[in-house]
Structure formats: C-alpha cells, structure tokens
Amino acid sequence: MPLTPDSVHAAIGRETASLAERLWEIALDLHAHPETAFEEHRSAALLGKELEAAGFAVERGVAGMPTAFTAAAGSGAGPRVALLLEYDALPDLGHACGHNLIAGAGLGAALALHRALRPIEGTLLVVGTPAEEGGGGKVKEVEAGVFDGVDAALMFHPGVYSWSTAPLTAQVQYTVGFHGQAAHPTGNPTEGRDALAALIRLFTALDGLQRRLPEGSHVQGIVTDGGRATNIVPAYAEGRFGLRGATGTDLDALISELTRCAEGTALATGTRAEVEQASARYEHFRDNEVLSRVFAGHLRRAGITVGDPSPGVFLGSSDIGNVSTRVPAIHPFVAxxxxxxSDHTPEFAAAAAGPRGRRTMLAAAEALACTAADVLLTPGLADSAWADLRRRAEAGG
Known part of the structure; x- marks a missing residue:
C-alpha cells in the first residue's frame, strides 16, 4: 500500500504519542543540567546518542564546534529537510529561553518521522545548533555549508505568544575604543586627552541618535574599560554596544551611524577611535510563508492556533535569521x-519544565514531523517554498 501524506501524518501522531515519555525525560534532563554557549557537551552527547540509537548517521564536531552535530537518514535522492535543535542555556538562569523544549521537539519530530516514513526518499537531517544565546552556532554552520542543499529548515520556539512567525531583528555587537593621552588631573591636565570623557560623549551622542531611529532599531552600550585610577586621566577607554535593526539594511545604517558618531567624537576630543565588530552577526529572520502555513495547519489539530505577530513588537534576535537568508525556514513561537x-526569567525557566511546556513540546514535535513529511512527500512543495524565499529576497524583506 503506497504511503500518502494522510497515512504518514496519522502514523506520526501515533509515534509521537509512543515517544512522549522518553522525550519529556530528555527535555527535563537538559533542563536539570543547563550548559551555556559552546559548553553543551553533555547535552549534545545525549541528543546524538538518541539519534544514533534510532539509526541516524551522526557526525559530531561539525563546523569546527565540538558541541555541534548532524544526524542524517534517508536515500539522499529527493528533497532535503533539516530539523534544528537548540540546547544551550543562559548563564545563571538555565533554560529560561526554553531551549530544552526546542531540542525535545526537534528530536521527537526526527524520531517520529523516521519511524513513520520508511523508506525516506530524500534526506532527513537533524542539525544540533549550539550557542544560539550569543555565540552564533548557526552562523558558523551556515558558513561551513551545513545547510547547503537543504529545502526546508524547521524549528519552533516556546514563548509567551503563539505566532506563526518570529519578528526577529538583525543584531551585532561592536566595541569602540578611544585612545587618548594620560595625564595627572592636577599636575599636567592640559597635556591629557581624556579617553573616558570621549567615551561618555559618545554615549550622549548615541542617546540622541536613539530618539530618531526607525522602528525595530536600537542601540545599547556598556563601559568595559574606563581607566585604572581616579587620579589619572585615562589614556584608553572602551565601550561595547549592541546594535539591532529590523532588517539587515537597517542594521548596516546603524553601524554607519555608530562609526560616524565615534569618529566625530574623536575629532572633537583630540582622541583616536577604533570601531570593531565584536560578535557574530545575526541577520533578521525571513519567514517562509508556504512552510509556515503548513506547520500552522498541523499544529491546529493539536488545538493550538498561531496567529500573526502584533505590529511593532519585536522578540529579539536569533542566528536562525542567517539560516533563513539561505534556505526556506520557519521559526514559529508557541506560548x-x-x-x-517574559522569557529570560526564572518564571519562564520553571514553565519550560512544567505541564504546559510538555504539551507544547509534544504538539510542536508532531507538527514539525508532519511538515517535514509534507516537504518530502508532496510534489512541488519544496519548489513553492524556494519561490517564496526568492520573492522575499527580491522584495528586500
């Protein structure tokens, strides 16, 4: 009897239910042993072992990261679908962003689909993506070619909204260092060029800039080096600035503004400014409407409806944005x-180990698996997803 999408969807539902207890055990294990960016050795080992035991071919240490991995199954001929697993935690707050649920849902989707769809014509790829919280694991994987040839990159994120897509901005961090001339404030003050005063002046300029930035753009900074002694005019001072833009174009404009303000401040204060990128750059997320509609339909069967994002509300940044510039991708939020x-709070960390977190994880796992099955089985769906990505790119979205 030939496989049909409906028969595979039904089988996925049964398999997800049979896997439920084990998936929740793994999600709670990750929650109980939080590991921060690039330190997720235990988490990556646990997830890789589960996939290997299920018959996936696991490759560890991909893209030069010890805690990154891929796991593949299928014939290799046909569409190629990637399920993305995040598993890094926040310093001091643990899984207050719910990455244990992302890993559990992605793992559940992979295992359920692998059981329900045999043989897999095409490729089911599971990608372990470390260091979403600031390290940019997916950025490194994109650059290493991990997503080359992928037709759909699928993941979900727990949150406080149920939205079909994620309004995630482009983001990067820069350092600005001012080089001045040390002096004694009472002995030879006129010989000094106060680097800290220049940095403070830059903060003032950026505060004025903040008031006229477009919606979704933001700059926030901290002083990372302000001198060593109160009785010495600092010869060097440094700040670190987080920049966000609703789009990559907006972020580029903000980087130019920061550079212009720093150089103007240096000119006015007789100092020299150095402006340097200090983090991986996260691109803004480009939702694939074709795949998002498919996922939303499957999630609706579990009694969860995802709507459109509220205008003007942005939910931070993520390295999934870099994936979405290259391949069709989804990143829905489910409350x-x-x-x-809010996430990034102790309350959210508790919810990520609570009953609603469990229900959401299992519903997302089934919907992700069904969406992946549709890409593998439905002629033309991958082509439609690619056409949507090209349309957005041409429109500058």
Missing part, C-alpha cells in the same frame, strides 16, 4: 506562559 510574562 508556554501568558503574554504578561
């Missing part, structure tokens, strides 16, 4: 807390 709460 595990009410909208008056």
């Amino acid at each position: 595990i807390l009410d909208p008056d709460a």
Whole structure:
C-alpha cells in the first residue's frame, strides 16, 4: 500500500504519542543540567546518542564546534529537510529561553518521522545548533555549508505568544575604543586627552541618535574599560554596544551611524577611535510563508492556533535569521506562559519544565514531523517554498 501524506501524518501522531515519555525525560534532563554557549557537551552527547540509537548517521564536531552535530537518514535522492535543535542555556538562569523544549521537539519530530516514513526518499537531517544565546552556532554552520542543499529548515520556539512567525531583528555587537593621552588631573591636565570623557560623549551622542531611529532599531552600550585610577586621566577607554535593526539594511545604517558618531567624537576630543565588530552577526529572520502555513495547519489539530505577530513588537534576535537568508525556514513561537510574562526569567525557566511546556513540546514535535513529511512527500512543495524565499529576497524583506 503506497504511503500518502494522510497515512504518514496519522502514523506520526501515533509515534509521537509512543515517544512522549522518553522525550519529556530528555527535555527535563537538559533542563536539570543547563550548559551555556559552546559548553553543551553533555547535552549534545545525549541528543546524538538518541539519534544514533534510532539509526541516524551522526557526525559530531561539525563546523569546527565540538558541541555541534548532524544526524542524517534517508536515500539522499529527493528533497532535503533539516530539523534544528537548540540546547544551550543562559548563564545563571538555565533554560529560561526554553531551549530544552526546542531540542525535545526537534528530536521527537526526527524520531517520529523516521519511524513513520520508511523508506525516506530524500534526506532527513537533524542539525544540533549550539550557542544560539550569543555565540552564533548557526552562523558558523551556515558558513561551513551545513545547510547547503537543504529545502526546508524547521524549528519552533516556546514563548509567551503563539505566532506563526518570529519578528526577529538583525543584531551585532561592536566595541569602540578611544585612545587618548594620560595625564595627572592636577599636575599636567592640559597635556591629557581624556579617553573616558570621549567615551561618555559618545554615549550622549548615541542617546540622541536613539530618539530618531526607525522602528525595530536600537542601540545599547556598556563601559568595559574606563581607566585604572581616579587620579589619572585615562589614556584608553572602551565601550561595547549592541546594535539591532529590523532588517539587515537597517542594521548596516546603524553601524554607519555608530562609526560616524565615534569618529566625530574623536575629532572633537583630540582622541583616536577604533570601531570593531565584536560578535557574530545575526541577520533578521525571513519567514517562509508556504512552510509556515503548513506547520500552522498541523499544529491546529493539536488545538493550538498561531496567529500573526502584533505590529511593532519585536522578540529579539536569533542566528536562525542567517539560516533563513539561505534556505526556506520557519521559526514559529508557541506560548508556554501568558503574554504578561517574559522569557529570560526564572518564571519562564520553571514553565519550560512544567505541564504546559510538555504539551507544547509534544504538539510542536508532531507538527514539525508532519511538515517535514509534507516537504518530502508532496510534489512541488519544496519548489513553492524556494519561490517564496526568492520573492522575499527580491522584495528586500
């Protein structure tokens, strides 16, 4: 009897239910042993072992990162679908962004689809993506070619909203260092060129800039080096600035503004400014509407409806944006807390180990697996997803 999408969807539902207890055990294990960016050795080993035991071919240490991995199954001929697993935690807060649920859902989707769809014509690829919280694991994987040939990159994120797509901005960090001339404030003050005063002046200029930035753009800085002694005019001072833009174009404009302000401040204060990129750059997320509609339809069967994002609300940044510039991708949010709460809080960390977190994870696992099955089985769906990505790129979105 030939496989049909409906028969595979039904089988995925049964397999997800049979895997539920083990998936929750793994999600709770990750939650109980949080590991921060690039330190996720235990988490990556646990997830890789589960996939290997299920018959996936696991490659560890991909893209030069010890805690990154891929796991593949299928014939290799046909569409290529990637399920993305995040598993890094936040310093001091643990899994207050719910990455244990992302890993559990992605793992569950892979295992359920692998059981339900035999043989897999095409490729089912599971990508372990470390260091989303600031390290940019997916950025490194994109640059290393991990997503080359992928027709659909699928993941979900727990949150306080249930939205079909993620309004995620482009983001990068820069350092600005001012080089001045040390002096004694009472002995030879006129010989000094106060680097810290220049840095403070830059903060003032950026505060004025902040007031006229477009929606979705933002700059926030901290002083990382302000001198060593109160009785010495600092010869060097440095700040670190987080920049966000609703799009990559907006971010480029903000980087230019930062550079212009720094150079103007240096000219006015007799110092020299150095402006340097200090983090991986996260691109803004480009939702694939074709795949998002498919996922939303499958999630609806579990009683969860995802709507459109609220205008003017942005949910931070993620390295999934870099994936979405290269291949069709989805990153829906599904609520595990009410909208008056927030992630990156102890309350959210508790919810990521609570009953609503479990229900959401399992519903997302089934919907992700069904979406992946549709890409593998439905003629033309991958082509439609690519056409949507090209349309957005041509429109500058």
